[in-house]
Amino acid sequence: MGVWKIGILYEGEHIRGSPFSCQVFDAGLVQVYGLDVGLVGQELKFNVNATEAGSGNLEV
Structure with missing residues (x-):
């Protein structure tokens, strides 16, 4: 893990x-609980534990 660089090229040139x-x-250090059964169109609540995965914002 660590810092990675992502290059995006358009017609062979970096944007x-x-x-x-x-x-x-x-990502293997993230644990998700409560996703046993879900129905389309129904709200589903679940828990995510990312405390061991490093610093940053969690977005779902």
Whole structure:
């Protein structure tokens, strides 16, 4: 894990700002609970524990 660089090319040239740096964490350290059964169109609540995966914002 660590800092990775992502390059985006258009017609063989980097777009503005490319390559981009981002922090990469181990997704295997994230635990999700409560996703046993779900129905389309119905609200489903679940828990996510990402405390061991590193710093950052969690988005679902």
